[in-house]
Amino acid sequence: MSTQFSMAELLNATENFSPNMIIDHGDSFLVYKARLSNGLTVAVKKLDPAAFPGFREFRAEVETLGKLRHPNIVKLWGYNASDSAGLFVYEFVEKGNLQNWLRPHVSTTNLSWQARLRIVRGVADGLAYLHGLESPIVHRNIAAVNVLLDSEFQARITNFVLARRFESAAHTHVSTFPVGTGAYTPPEYKMLGLDIATLKGDVFSFGILMWEIATGRLPQGKELAGLYDRQDRYRGLVDSKIRRSELNEANAKLYFRIICLCVPCRPENRPAMREVVQWLSQIL
Structure with missing residues (x-):
C-alpha cells in the first residue's frame, strides 16, 4: 500500500517545487525529481487543480496503482491529498517518458x-x-x-x-x-x-x-x-x-x-x- 507523505516533506524534497527540479511535464501535470529524507530518490507528480473534476481520478490512481506490483508498472510509493492539486510520489525512472x-x-x-x-x-x-x-x-x-x-x-x-x-x-x-x-x-x-x-x-x-x-x-x-x-x-x-x-x-x-x-x-x-x-x- 502507498504512504501518505506530509506536505512539509515534499516541499523540502522538491526545494519548494523549484522549476530547477522539473524533469517532465504534460498538459495537466509537472514532475519533479526529489530526494526524500530517507535518501530515496523519487519522482513527485503535481496535478493541475483544474485538470480533473475533484479528486475522483486522484483517488482512483492511489487505490489502483498503490496495490499493483509488476516490473512493467511504475511503483507508487505514496501521495499527498492535502493540496488542491494532488501529489503522487513514484519510483524514479531514469530515462523519462x-x-x-x-x-x-x-x-x-x-x-x-x-x-x-x-x-x-x-x-x-x-x-x-x-x-x-x-x-x-x-x-x-x-x-x-x-x-x-x-x-x-x-x-x-x-x-x-x-x-x-x-x-x-x-x-x-x-x-x-x-x-x-x-x-x-x-x-x-x-x-x-x-x-x-x-x-x-x-x-x-x-x-x-x-x-x-x-x-x-x-x-x-x-x-x-x-x-x-x-x-x-x-x-x-x-x-x-x-x-x-x-x-x-x-x-x-x-x-x-x-x-x-x-x-x-x-x-x-x-x-x-x-x-x-x-x-x-x-x-x-
Missing part, C-alpha cells in the same frame, strides 16, 4: 530496433497483467507520454488517473468524462456522446503505440488502412534512424501484422493482450 525518446528534436540518442522491441514487449506484459487480474484493470490512456523508460530501456506504464477496475473482463465502463489521448483513442470511446472503456480499448491504443515506436511518429489519415494485406510496406515505414541491417524481414512483417490485428474499428475483432504477448514472443 518514451515520447521524448521518439522525438528527434528532443533526443539525439537513437533507439535501436531491439530496444524498441523490448519496450513494446514490456508495455504488452504490463497490460496483459492488468487485464488478467481477477478484477481486470483498463488503463484508458495508453500513449508514449505515459510509458517511462529505466536505465536499461525497460518500460514502465504510468498515469493511472483514468484507469478503471472491472468486476469481470466482460464489463464495460460508461462515462461522460473524456478519456484517451488523440490518435490513441479507440473509435468506440466516442459513441453517442459517451466514453466507453473496455479492455479492447487498451488493445487499440497499444496498436497505435506499436506503430509509433516502429515509425517514430503517429499514423496519419488512413495510413493503417490496407496495411494488413501489404506488410511488405514495412521497409518504407520503419523509422529512418533504425539501421536496416538490424531488421529481420519475417519478424518485421509479423510486427506490423500484430499492429493490424490490434486496431480494427470493431473492438470484438481485436485480440486479447495475452494473445498479443504470445505473438510478440515469436519476434523476441
